[in-house]
Amino acid sequence: MVKKILAKFEVSYLQALDEEGNADQQLMPKLSEKEMLRLYEMMVLVRAFDDKAFSLQRQGRIGTYLQIKGQEAAQVGSAMALKDDDWLFPMYRSAGALIARKHPMHLILAYYGGDERSLKAPEGINNFPICIAVGTQTLHAAGSAIASSLKNEKSVSLVYLGDGATSKEDCMSAMNFAGVFKAPVIFLVENNQYAISVPRKTQTASETIAQKAIAFGFEGIQIDGNDIFGVYGAVKNAVEKARAGKGPTFIECFTYRLGDHSTSDDAARYRLREEVAEWQKKDPLLRLEKFLSNQKLLTIAKKEEILEKAKEKVEEAVEAYEAMEPPAKDDFFKFMFKEMPEQLKEQHDEFMRSHL
Numbered sequence: 001m002v003k004k005i006l007a008k009f010e011v012s013y014l015q016a017l018d019e020e021g022n023a024d025q026q027l028m029p030k031l032s033e034k035e036m037l038r039l040y041e042m043m044v045l046v047r048a049f050d051d052k053a054f055s056l057q058r059q060g061r062i063g064t065y066l067q068i069k070g071q072e073a074a075q076v077g078s079a080m081a082l083k084d085d086d087w088l089f090p091m092y093r094s095a096g097a098l099i100a101r102k103h104p105m106h107l108i109l110a111y112y113g114g115d116e117r118s119l120k121a122p123e124g125i126n127n128f129p130i131c132i133a134v135g136t137q138t139l140h141a142a143g144s145a146i147a148s149s150l151k152n153e154k155s156v157s158l159v160y161l162g163d164g165a166t167s168k169e170d171c172m173s174a175m176n177f178a179g180v181f182k183a184p185v186i187f188l189v190e191n192n193q194y195a196i197s198v199p200r201k202t203q204t205a206s207e208t209i210a211q212k213a214i215a216f217g218f219e220g221i222q223i224d225g226n227d228i229f230g231v232y233g234a235v236k237n238a239v240e241k242a243r244a245g246k247g248p249t250f251i252e253c254f255t256y257r258l259g260d261h262s263t264s265d266d267a268a269r270y271r272l273r274e275e276v277a278e279w280q281k282k283d284p285l286l287r288l289e290k291f292l293s294n295q296k297l298l299t300i301a302k303k304e305e306i307l308e309k310a311k312e313k314v315e316e317a318v319e320a321y322e323a324m325e326p327p328a329k330d331d332f333f334k335f336m337f338k339e340m341p342e343q344l345k346e347q348h349d350e351f352m353r354s355h356l
Contacts (some may be wrong), residue, residue: 053067
């Protein structure tokens with residue numbers, strides 16, 4: 001006998017703030033005017049940092065850098081929906097999320113300048129180090145969330161990944177374990193339309209990225225990733241659900257990277273100018289500015305003041321980064337084990353003798 005099991009699966013789409021800055025009040029999260037301005041200020045700070053970091057790379061003052069421009073709403077809106085004792089798992093393009101999570105900007109610059117010491121999170125903030133290997137951070141996030149459940153803690157894990165990472169085996173395994181154990185984890189995909197230079201339509205045949213969650217037994221939703229209120233609200237709901245023991249959520253932020261994949265890439269080789277121009281009209285920062293102006297919360301003078309303060313903070317971070325003392329030569333021996341085993345100690349001593 002062949003038994004057919006029919007079920008209807010749907011992926012919802014959320015947009016609270018449209019491209020003209022008009023808000024759907026029924027979908028708006030509960031935010032005070034002060035909180036709305038705080039989101040805007042953070043987005044401006046992240047944009048100012050991003051512009052400066054790009055400039056520093058071109059001047060040879062940091063190494064390869066991956067721009068955030070166009071994806072600020074997805075990162076700031078999600079990171080600011082967390083508590084300090086929640087866990088954040090960044091990818092290589094998550095500088096904006098780290099800034100929103102109180103990671104000092106001069107240390108983020110130091111990371112892109114090649115200093116691994118910079119990835120140590122501030123005291124009391126649970127930020128994991130930036131992950132370069134595509135998709136592997138999803139396993140860390142799922143594992144951390146399962147551990148939190150076993151320890152009866154209320155912390156939630158949020159992991160950032162790109163649309164390309166959802167085709168990796170690591171991501172599939174992480175989502176499977178998260179679904180089975182109802183782990184308090186949020187998979188946040190920044191679908192910026194390109195997996196490096198491969199367009200999303202040739203990277204996966206799924207109609208949406210969000211629907212991939214269905215196979216693993218939990219909710220997947222797609223949101224306008226350039227709508228910071230939609231992002232904040234969706235992540236806030238997912239966090240509350242996870243904290244209540246109701247399992248994981250998969251959130252696809254439909255967005256666009258306005259810059260190249262990295263400072264070693266030339267996106268003009270595989271993207272049309274007309275496509276980029278269309279997405280520039282959907283700039284998440286401009287959208288929020290329109291809303292705040294319509295609400296009489298942002299004047300031209302206030303906008304200029306916020307931008308100037310952001311630039312000052314970024315310049316202070318640059319000075320602090322370039323004033324950092326270089327790391328000790330033998331640092332890479334010290335942090336592999338809690339107590340250095342004898343074999344490693346021998347290598348350490350030999351290294352120090354030859355590098356005096």
